[in-house]
Amino acid sequence: MATILIVDDEAIQRRRMAQVAETLGHRTVEAESAAAARALLTAGGQLPGRAPAIDLVVADAAATGRDGASIARFGALPGAPPVIAAVAPGMADVVAGLMRAGAADFVVKPVSPERLAVSVANALRMQALRLDVLRTQNLVQTLGARAPSPAGIVADDPAMVRALSVAGRAARAPGLPVLIEGEAGSGREMLARLIHAGGEERRTRPFAILRCAIATPASLEHGLFAARACEAQGGTLYLDDVDALPAALQAQVMQIVNAGDDRERARRTASGRAARGDARQDVRVIAATRASLLEAVRRGAFREDLFYRFSVLPITLPPLRTRRGDIGALAHSFLARFAAAEGKAVRDIAPDALALLRGYSWPGNVAELENAMFRAVALAEGDWITTADLPQIAARMAADAARPFTGFRLAPAPAGACADEAFDGKAEARAGDPSAVTLVDGDGDVRPLEAIEADIIRFAIRHYQGRMSEVSRRLGIGRSTLYRKLKNVCFDGEANGSAGADVVVPGDGPGPEVGQEDTEVAV
Numbered sequence: 001m002a003t004i005l006i007v008d009d010e011a012i013q014r015r016r017m018a019q020v021a022e023t024l025g026h027r028t029v030e031a032e033s034a035a036a037a038r039a040l041l042t043a044g045g046q047l048p049g050r051a052p053a054i055d056l057v058v059a060d061a062a063a064t065g066r067d068g069a070s071i072a073r074f075g076a077l078p079g080a081p082p083v084i085a086a087v088a089p090g091m092a093d094v095v096a097g098l099m100r101a102g103a104a105d106f107v108v109k110p111v112s113p114e115r116l117a118v119s120v121a122n123a124l125r126m127q128a129l130r131l132d133v134l135r136t137q138n139l140v141q142t143l144g145a146r147a148p149s150p151a152g153i154v155a156d157d158p159a160m161v162r163a164l165s166v167a168g169r170a171a172r173a174p175g176l177p178v179l180i181e182g183e184a185g186s187g188r189e190m191l192a193r194l195i196h197a198g199g200e201e202r203r204t205r206p207f208a209i210l211r212c213a214i215a216t217p218a219s220l221e222h223g224l225f226a227a228r229a230c231e232a233q234g235g236t237l238y239l240d241d242v243d244a245l246p247a248a249l250q251a252q253v254m255q256i257v258n259a260g261d262d263r264e265r266a267r268r269t270a271s272g273r274a275a276r277g278d279a280r281q282d283v284r285v286i287a288a289t290r291a292s293l294l295e296a297v298r299r300g301a302f303r304e305d306l307f308y309r310f311s312v313l314p315i316t317l318p319p320l321r322t323r324r325g326d327i328g329a330l331a332h333s334f335l336a337r338f339a340a341a342e343g344k345a346v347r348d349i350a351p352d353a354l355a356l357l358r359g360y361s362w363p364g365n366v367a368e369l370e371n372a373m374f375r376a377v378a379l380a381e382g383d384w385i386t387t388a389d390l391p392q393i394a395a396r397m398a399a400d401a402a403r404p405f406t407g408f409r410l411a412p413a414p415a416g417a418c419a420d421e422a423f424d425g426k427a428e429a430r431a432g433d434p435s436a437v438t439l440v441d442g443d444g445d446v447r448p449l450e451a452i453e454a455d456i457i458r459f460a461i462r463h464y465q466g467r468m469s470e471v472s473r474r475l476g477i478g479r480s481t482l483y484r485k486l487k488n489v490c491f492d493g494e495a496n497g498s499a500g501a502d503v504v505v506p507g508d509g510p511g512p513e514v515g516q517e518d519t520e521v522a523v
């Protein structure tokens with residue numbers, strides 16, 4: 001049940017809306033003017049970032065007069081309750097202004113119960129997400145202040161916001177094992193360090209790393225023993241590529257995980273006496289895998305019971321090519337960090353260079369982008385990063401583009417492939433299908449024109465290696481139209497980034513990694 005503030009100067013209208021809200025199971029508070037509403041909102045501890053006593057505002061646009069926009073703007077503040085504007089029919093111009101100012105939605109009076117129900121449910125859902133993001137942001141900022149790393153987390157994409165939100169939950173449950181799934185370079189280790197440094201109990205303790213795919217079985221066994229006995233004492237054991245862990249050692253990990261479960265249970269229930277139990281077992285396991293662990297279970301290569309233990313807190317990091325909206329923010333964040341570290345004057349990325357970055361498929365994910373920006377900053381001579389400072393990316397795009405474009409593909413992309421994968425060779429390899437633009441989605445329906453257009457523009461950028469004048473000439477559209485489409489159509493993850501989902505935290509320099517006791521074992 002939410003508390004909804006109804007703002008309307010006509011008592012009868014107020015009551016009508018309040019009744020609808022109450023039939024939906026919500027509590028209501030009423031105000032007859034914008035001033036009265038503001039007083040209620042500020043008195044109730046409604047300052048940005050604080051838990052609201054009022055969860056949602058439904059405000060009549062006419063009643064709030066010129067103040068309608070300020071109420072709507074209030075709704076856009078971090079942590080403030082969302083505002084639904086109630087308008088008379090034919091007030092389209094007012095609606096546009098209110099939505100721009102920050103209103104979450106609008107309803108046309110007289111408000112039907114069904115419409116209000118949908119609008120209220122959506123606004124409350126969005127608000128829950130915003131608050132979750134704020135909490136994650138607070139966690140990240142706390143880390144920035146207390147821990148030397150991570151330098152900055154960029155997560156505009158909803159899937160990344162979700163991953164950070166689960167990471168926040170994991171940090172607050174220090175005994176539970178965590179599984180992070182994602183491709184190489186997608187940020188798995190960074191997230192593991194974030195979880196470690198975000199937990200009160202472990203952040204000052206060691207963060208030990210065991211790289212299962214590159215260590216020999218003997219050194220792995222030694223490393224696991226060392227981690228349990230002393231190296232990761234009271235801290236975190238990060239098992240990179242856990243799917244490569246030999247069966248005998250999986251049993252040992254299971255023991256560590258069981259001990260962690262017992263401690264977590266004791267911590268949550270009572271005095272925590274059991275939590276003090278065997279100090280040698282006090283290690284939290286965070287496992288990472290780039291292959292599907294479920295697949296490994298099916299093959300009999302990974303213990304099913306251990307897989308289920310890890311599945312309590314699974315986090316999936318999406319590959320960079322499926323969250324293109326994050327590319328610009330990541331590139332700028334790396335630019336700021338490296339320019340400061342190298343003492344270079346370069347401050348920004350030229351539009352052509354940014355388009356090049358956004359058009360590339362990034363098989364090496366964020367790690368590859370980080371490297372590309374490091375080199376670009378080293379090469380840059382002026383204020384801007386230009387396409388000339390990204391020679392490797394241009395060359396790889398040229399190689400991509402050298403593959404023949406065979407036309408439109410009517411068949412849907414292979415399972416698990418995103419539209420972009422048609423260009424990076426993966427879909428091709430899996431489906432034996434040449435590079436093509438997909439016309440039909442996985443359900444057999446024709447894809448929206450905008451999505452097909454976005455694929456064609458991305459293809460053209462690759463084909464002409466980011467030479468935007470050539471791209472716009474060949475596509476027969478002006479450069480400004482091309483840039484507008486890049487912003488609004490091609491990379492809609494960025495354009496549609498949910499309000500308040502900006503978790504870009506300023507970098508704190510390329511300092512040492514989390515925890516002075518950071519240790520790498522057995523490799």
Ligand SMILES: Nc1ncnc2c1ncn2[C@@H]1O[C@H](COP(=O)(O)OP(=O)(O)OP(=O)(O)O)[C@@H](O)[C@H]1O
Binds near residue numbers: 182183189
């Ligand atoms: N969302 C992000 N925001 C800022 N930096 C990021 C983000 N994701 C990853 N990075 C940076 O990208 C680099 C690669 O990340 P990380 O090492 O965590 O990847 P990984 O998945 O563990 O890959 P690998 O196991 O191949 O090293 C790191 O320097 C990390 O700090």
